[in-house]
Amino acid sequence: MREVYEMVARVAATRSTVLVQGETGTGKELIARAIHAASPRADRSFVAIDCGALVDSLLESELFGHVKGAFTGAMADKRGLFEAAHGGTCFLDEVAEVSPCVQAKLLRVLQEHEVRPVGGTQSGKIDVRIIAATNKDLSALVAQGRFREDLFYRLSVVTISVPPLRERREDIPLLANYFLRRFAAASGRTVTAIRPDALALLVGHDWPGNVRELEHAVERAVALTANAVLHPEDLPPKVSGAAARDCATPHSRLSLREVVTHHIRSVLRQAGWNKKLAAQLLGIHRRTLYRLGKRYGISLGERD
Numbered sequence: 503m504r505e506v507y508e509m510v511a512r513v514a515a516t517r518s519t520v521l522v523q524g525e526t527g528t529g530k531e532l533i534a535r536a537i538h539a540a541s542p543r544a545d546r547s548f549v550a551i552d553c554g555a556l557v558d559s560l561l562e563s564e565l566f567g568h569v570k571g572a573f574t575g576a577m578a579d580k581r582g583l584f585e586a587a588h589g590g591t592c593f594l595d596e597v598a599e600v601s602p603c604v605q606a607k608l609l610r611v612l613q614e615h616e617v618r619p620v621g622g623t624q625s626g627k628i629d630v631r632i633i634a635a636t637n638k639d640l641s642a643l644v645a646q647g648r649f650r651e652d653l654f655y656r657l658s659v660v661t662i663s664v665p666p667l668r669e670r671r672e673d674i675p676l677l678a679n680y681f682l683r684r685f686a687a688a689s690g691r692t693v694t695a696i697r698p699d700a701l702a703l704l705v706g707h708d709w710p711g712n713v714r715e716l717e718h719a720v721e722r723a724v725a726l727t728a729n730a731v732l733h734p735e736d737l738p739p740k741v742s743g744a745a746a747r748d749c750a751t752p753h754s755r756l757s758l759r760e761v762v763t764h765h766i767r768s769v770l771r772q773a774g775w776n777k778k779l780a781a782q783l784l785g786i787h788r789r790t791l792y793r794l795g796k797r798y799g800i801s802l803g804e805r806d
């Protein structure tokens with residue numbers, strides 16, 4: 503994520519077209535907004551459009567505008583979003599969903615910096631920075647002939663790939679605590695922290711819906727909990743269920759050594775073998791983790 507933030511800072515100063523790729527809920531729109539906010543265009547408008555949400559003809563007239571009489575119901579001239587974003591940034595969300603016909607028109611905008619309204623004969627110059635986002639593999643769509651190669655190259659002058667949350671588990675405690683503070687403040691509830699065992703569950707979950715899913719899980723937990731500190735049972739069953747299985751070993755007959763060994767390895771696994779994070783989840787210093795590893799003969803690496 504540091505690389506992503508550095509990229510954001512670097513490209514913000516330019517007007518290069520940026521393609522933001524990443525799974526659903528990874529924060530693509532947030533990144534597009536951050537680029538705009540850090541750019542010299544920050545005081546101009548940021549116009550977002552979800553290309554997947556509109557049928558072709560509507561998308562076209564939304565993006566490029568139309569002239570009076572261009573089609574039934576076009577009662578007056580209408581400005582398109584590109585014109586509305588003049589001087590600012592236009593965010594094309596779900597750009598993989600754009601039809602071949604609109605792809606051709608987008609290419610024109612990127613090449614000539616011109617838009618022509620639907621039904622119009624005159625093209626107008628525009629000055630717009632374009633940021634596009636997709637959760638699809640655009641280069642694969644190009645290979646399948648479903649997305650124009652020339653448009654792909656124009657859009658991906660700079661590509662930012664946002665990693666899924668399960669590949670940056672060390673962000674989970676930071677994000678979870680941030681959401682906790684935000685939702686607690688917004689709902690006026692005094693929920694102040696996440697118990698280490700609940701945090702370990704959050705860190706161990708794979709989050710197919712990424713940051714958005716984590717955000718909703720914390721929001722739900724804050725709303726439903728009867729505690730001042732979030733417990734495992736406050737978390738969605740999908741999240742808390744996974745660990746119930748993980749801790750299923752009956753502990754009563756185990757020696758302390760076995761319990762410690764089992765627990766440390768299980769937390770390490772949940773932490774994706776990140777020792778700093780594992781120590782944080784265990785509530786101990788990283789040096790203590792190494793000491794325990796040595797003392798109990800636990801290998802702290804990913805083997806076995």
Ligand SMILES: Nc1ncnc2c1ncn2[C@@H]1O[C@H](COP(=O)(O)OP(=O)(O)OP(=O)(O)O)[C@@H](O)[C@H]1O
Nearest residue numbers: 524525526527528529530531532533637713714717
């Ligand atoms: N680093 C972050 N810090 C705080 N909140 C974040 C972060 N990343 C994402 N979020 C939050 O997660 C949610 C999803 O982010 P966003 O809408 O930008 O994702 P997206 O990649 O555009 O998702 P989709 O592909 O489903 O449109 C938003 O509520 C956003 O505020």
Ligand SMILES: [Mg+2]
Nearest residue numbers: 530531595635
């Ligand atoms: Mg989005």
